[in-house]
Amino acid sequence: MHRIFQINELLSTIFQSLHDDGLDRTLATLAQVCRDFEPIALGILWRTQESLVPLVFCLPDGTLEILRVELPSSVAPPGAEGVGNGGGANQQVGQGVGAQFAAAPPVAAQPQDGDGDGNAIPINILQTTTSRQQQIVLKRALTEDDWSRVMKYSSKIHVMKLSHTTWSGYVFGEDDPNTSVPLEFKNAAHKLFPNVQYLEWDYPFNSSPEEFSINNLPMFFSPSLTQLFIENASESDDQSPLFLSELPTTCPRLTKLKLSEDWLPTPELKDDITKLFREHHTLRAVWVCEELLNAESWQAIVNHPSIDSLHISFAFPDEVNTDTLDWISESHTFSNLRTLAIEGRTLHESLNFFKNKQFPEVCALEVMYQDPPTEMGLEKFFNVIAESFSHTTLSNIHIISPRNSGLVGANVQGVTFRPLFVFRELLEARFLDQNWMLSLDDAAFDAIAQAWPKVRYLHFAQTYRSMQNGLIKATIQSLLSIAKHCPFIQSLSIPFDASSAPKSRFDRDVVPREGTQSDSLAILFARYCPIANAQDVASFLSDIFPNLRLIEYGQQTLLGPVDDEYLYEEEFSLWGSVARWTPIYGAIRAQERQWNRAHYVDAVTLEPPPRLRTISENLEALHHFTAHSSTHSII
Secondary structure (H helix, E strand, O other): OOHHHHOHHHHHHHHHHHHHOOOHHHHHHHHOOOOOOHHHHHHHHHHEEOOOHHHHOOOOOOOEEEEEEEOOHHHOOOOEEEOOOOOOHHHHHOHHHHHHHOOOOOOOOOOOOOOOOOOOOOOOOEEEOOOEEEEEEEOOOOOHHHHHHHHHHHOOOOEEEEEOOOOOOEEEOOOOOOOOHHHHHHHOHHHHOOOOOEEEEEEOOOOOOHHHOHHHHHHHOOOOOOEEEEEEOOOOHHHOOOOHHHHHHHOOOOOEEEOOOOOOOOHHHHHHHHHHHHHOOOOOEEEEEHHHOOHHHHHHHHOOOOOOEEEEEOOOOOOOOHHHHOOOOOOEEOOOOOEEEEEOOOHHHHHHHHOOEEEOOOOEEEEEOOOOOOHHHHHHHHHHHHHHEOOOOOOEEEEEEOOOOOOOOOEEOHHHHHHHHHOOOOOEEEEEEOOOEEOOOHHHHHHHHHHOOOOOEEEEOOOHHHHHOOOOOOEHHHHHHHHHHOOOOOEEEOOOEHHHOOOOHHHOOOOOOOOOOOOOOOEEEOOOOOOOOHHHHHHHHHHHOOOOOEEEOOOEOOOOEOOOHHHHHHHHHHHHHHHHHHHHHHHHHHHHHOOOHHHOOOOOOOOOOHHHHHHHHOHHHHHHHHHOOOOOOEO
16 A cells, blocks of 8 residues: 555545435445455544444344334424444344434445454445434343454544434333343443534423433433533433532533523523533533523532623513512622623513623624614614723624514614624724614714724624615615725625716726725625615726625525515516626726836826727626526625
8 A cells, every 4th residue: 555545634624525415324434445445434424423323233233123113193302313235133124223213215234344353344324304213222142252253443433412302212121121222331431432522402392201200311321522502402300400409510621512502491400500500610612591590500610710601591481570580690800701691581581781880801792682772772682782892902892683573673883782882903894784774874884984993893684674664774875985094995885875876987998097095895694785786886886895705695694594586586687787886897907007107108198008898898798697597695
């Protein structure tokens, strides 16, 4: 073998590319080629698992019995994953497992598939939506030797994502301890998963089999675990986690922790959470619901020495009862926090949270809510932010409402944002509420551009409602202001009227004019922006933003799919033409900028060189060509 194939870094790159492209069968074949390929290929195949079934089928021949089970469609799993190259017990089932669970042509287990030791290589590649399931039970008690092959592969797992498809459509004999596969795995868990670093749990409340209990999660815990994300919609006492207080001991390296916001907030659970935050000193990022906290646990978070990222969500009651949140409204200074995210139904919860608190080191703030605020409430909220956060540290502000509630939101004027002008170091400013009635004019965006000269991502929601009600006051002059005052801008989304674009200078031969330009802008969002002439707009954009690469004008907004696309058909078509023509104009602009002014002999008449005349004369032919090209918005 050539020595180049003995370079592990090169093999890892190639094999990872195969895995990313979904070519796990090819990767499994490579694992059988030679000893040099085997550890790298198997490590990539097993690194991330979303099912335990591949490990189950690593048990030796004669240990498992597989029976068919017919389930009513009403209780059939919404989707499941099966196992491809199964060794041991899977060979016993043969073509049956593959044919039973493959939605496409089945990829059945092949006895000849194996690793260098003659063992089969389990690959998690099959999917199904069938109502049929396989029941798997143990035929005999497992011995120490039976686990050797399972441990060989389980030690390679670094990422485990468990969900309602964890058992891949299989039913296990959980009633009889002598035949329960999950129980055997749980008993042997201390030696099965020593290298799991990322663990994700997402299983619905109505899971009835015992093996899906949230309290079986510790079987995957180990000193190597650094990230634990729990999304469990449990609503019963017996589904509350009983292991949280033990996390400082079982997972001493844990740095990221997300606790389900759907757990029943019992006093015992709150006490466990308090103990967790008091004793686990390696935590750095925490996601938690305020219902799971009390005064003691909250104080533990405030005083925690290493938590620098906090995401706190508020429950969505019909009426916010602020009396229950007296402990969270107390005055505090968060000296360690760098990232803060607040999620609630309205801005009211966030407003109460920020009051009487100081965040001197927070550099990223995200606020998400459901119901739209009033203009007065929004301005008051921005004033509280200006009082609570450092004017020189805060660099990212995200104000997001992830859905269109159908309610009429605040009529937002430019003056509403003035309290935020104190944050001169802003790099990202995103105000994405589809319910706002944005009415910002050129003066407002000029003030914003001057207030945030370092901004790289400036996003305001572009809504059909604002265009329909004639609230879009900004023109292309706003784009010029941003190009002039924000030299680092990379992505831009503002509601503006492009109808005022100057007439294309490609209609006549003129010298390339000098003026405001922004070489940094690469992405421009143009949703619900009025437009009259696509050629004029394309000419203008290519002149001001020479490196513009993407114009997003349709299909979806920054927050999701478009609801009123049929009302936007004419503008959609024109902006599509802008997206197609801008790269052509941009190429011409680039060629123009390469010319030296020494080429112009007559400085009075500004006679252009012949080459410019040729390009202008051929522009019509270029337009004819692009009219028959793709309508993609990527340029």
